[in-house]
Amino acid sequence: MNGVPLVAYLLVGLFMFTIGVVGVVIRRNPIxxxxxxxxxxxAANLTFLAFARYMPSSNVAPTGQAQAVMSGQMMVIFVMAVAAAEVAVGLGIIMAIYRLRQNIDIDEMNLLRG
Amino acid sequence: MFNFPAPTIDWVIIAPTMIVSITGLLALCLEMIWPKRDNTWIIGVSLVGLIMAAVSVVAQFSYPEATTFSDTVIRDRFALVMQLLLIVAAFCSLLFSESYLRDKRISYGEFYPIILWSLVGGMVMVTTRNMLLMFLGIEILSIALYVLAGLSRSESKSEESALKYFLLGSFASGFLLYGVALLYGATGSLDISAIASAWPRADLMHQTLLVFGFGMVFVGLGFKSAFVPFHQWTPDVYQGAPTNVSAFMAAGSKIGALAALWRFLEGAEGMKAIWMPALTVVAILTMTAGNLAALVQKDAKRVLGYSSISHAGYILVGILAHFAAPDKVGFGSLAYYLLSYTLMTVGAFAVVSLGANKGKEGTKFEELRGLWRRSPFAVACLIVFVASLIGIPLTSGFAGKFMIFGDALKANLTVLAIALAINSILSVAYYLQMIKAMFVDDVEGDEVIEKRPVSLGMTTVCALCAGGIVAAFIFTPVVIEFLVGKS
Incomplete structure (x- = not known):
């Protein structure tokens, strides 16, 4: 990763995040x-790792460097675990809906309104 | 190269969390030993566990502030009080669950362990200033609630609400997480207090990171605590989810999210000039939009959903008052308001859950007709809850609102104080509609529901909440002193 500046990673992260947000808003299939x-x-994970890798350039006291690097990397591990748990629950919910109505289109989820 | 010292553990600080999680495990084991039996033992164990956890929280009130697990878990008065409130919310929601789940024909024993672990998530959230733990807490709280919202598997509405809650909830945690990543990049630490020290010496790039990071975090927490413009999911999810789950969602997840917001604002106090105007607008919009939308609702659970939005607005006023004048306004009125909010919301959901019959939800206004005849005591208690939600004197809702009003004036937030007063008056109309529905007699053609005995748990939760509301009003100074200590 020599020569690649921090900003490049951050921009890729931001780009991925934006794609994600736009996708959530415009797509109709829950999956x-x-x-x-x-x-x-x-995208958040990539940002964490980029910041962790380039941490020495940020405004952290020299004594806290190791801890600063570690906490970013640890966060990524935890986020991956949480994301896995979310997948399990989310796909379970989608399965339950499919069993009820043989269809998972978001536009037909209109029973709840007032 | 990197020497990792094992953290020293102060077991007393994490005792409440440990007790609740172990109780959840015990309850799950009981369910596995006697599957498909009646859940009396599971409920018994859960309630005893919650009481023990509450005792272990209150016992720590006299202890000095401390931290453990390398400064990630903290014990201060705020953390203890929020933990206690969360336990009260879970306790009251559990009390009326069994009879309701039976009426809905979904009395799965797994409900109890899952709601206990959801409570664990909330308790983790409020006892930390570390963003990693806070994120984990939010996720534990929410993932358990996603499951519970879809508990009624044969009911389309319940599944729909679970999917909505799940998609929007994880969308919100995506924002929260990205915000945390930016804050981490700017401060080099996952501790919220690092924001406060990083802000004054930040250059333009770091300032941008901090502001954007904090904004993203606020979006994430705003979803969880149902602030306008992130509130649309609330009424849908509250309406579709089983009523006892909605009760815990309304009380528990809101306490957790608001406490986390409090911690973040504490760290971000240096950039007050930036977020204070934004949050003022959010508070006014939240109060007003919640109340206006509630006026046209025809379903009691939706009304309570919108009312919880406007209450989130009132509470935000209390929070802003503290941060506008930190030395004049403490967290006393916030804690008091959250206590009374918990009691009145859970109580109101409990009474509304009486509409459930033969596996159906029955919370539309026309389905609640004649509830007064079927269960007079519960409806009488509902009058107390609604009076408190409106803020009529002799109830803790009035005292809480009055104190937040006073705080806002003390902190020179006159606009917010006026908005709060106007909204309280506005809210009278839809609450009265709900009450009226229950007193109207059955109309010809309605399905006649025979009078059933109200379960012991339901009577207890009504009596507890109604009694608590009135007692908290009469002994307001005592309650506040109990919550925040002598000042």
Whole structure:
């Protein structure tokens, strides 16, 4: 990763995050929406790792460097675990809906309104 | 190269969380030993566990502030009080669950462990200033609630609400997480207090990171605490989810999210000039939009959903008053208001859950007709809850609103104070509609529901909440002193 500046990683992260947000807003299939949410989480992960790798250039005291780097990397591990848990629950909910009405289109979820 | 010291653990600080999670495990084991039996033992164990956790929280009130797990878990008065409120919310929601789940024909024993673990998530959230733990807490709280919202598997509405809650909830945590990533990049630490020290010496790039990061975090937490413009999911989800789950969602997840917001604002106090005007607008919009939309609702649970939005607005006023004048306004009125909010919301949901019959939800106004004849005591208690939600004197809702009003004036937030007063008057109309529906007799053609005995748990939760509301009004200074200590 020599020569690649921090900003490049951040921009890729921001780009992924934006794709995720736009996808959630415009797509109609819950599974695709959910994939877009995963994209958002992974954009955050990429940002964490980029910041962790380039941490020495930020405004942290020299004694706290190791801890600063570690906490960013740890966060990524936890986020991946949480995302896995979300997948399990989310696909379960989508399955339950499919069993009820043989269809998971978001536009037909209109029972709840007032 | 990197020496990792094992953290020292102060077991007393994490005792309440541990007790609740172990109780959840025990309850799950009981369910596995006697599956499909009646859930009396599971409920018993859960309630005893919650009481023990509450005792272990209150016992720590006299302890000094401390931290453990390398400064990630903290014990201060705020954390303890919020934990206690969360436990009260879960306790009251559990009390009336069994009879309701039976009426809905979904009395799965797994409900109890899952709601206990959801509570654990909330308790983790409020006892930390570390963004990693806060994120984990939010996720534990929410993922458990996604499951519970879809508990009624054969009912389309319940599944729909679960999917909506799930998609929007994880969308919101995506924002929160990205915000945390930006804050981490700017401060080099996951501790919220690092924001406060990083802000004054930040150059333009770091300032941008901090502001954007904080904004993203606010979007994430705003979803969870149902602030306008992130509130649309609330009435839908509250209406579709089983009523006891909505009760815990309304009370528990709101307490967690608002407490987390409090911690973030504490860290971001340096950039007050930027967020204070934005949050003022959000508070006014939240109060007004919640109340206006509630006026046209025809379903009691939707009304309560919108009312919880406007209450989030009132609470935000209390929070802003503290940060506008930190030395004059403490968190006393916030804690008091959250306590009374918990009691009146959970109580109101409990009474509304009486509409459930033969596996159906029955919370539309026309389905609630004649509830007065069927269960007079519960409806009498509902009058107390609604009076408190409106803010009529002799109830804690009035005292809480009055104190937040006073705080806002003390902090020179006159606009917010006026908006709060106007909204309280506005809210009278739709609450009265709900009450009226229950007193109207059955109309010809309605399905006649025979009078059933109201369960012991339901009577207890009504009595507890109604009694608590009146007692909290009479002993307001005592309650506040209990919550925030002598000042």
């Amino acid at each position: 695709v929406i959910f994939m877009c949410i995963e994209l958002m989480l992974n």
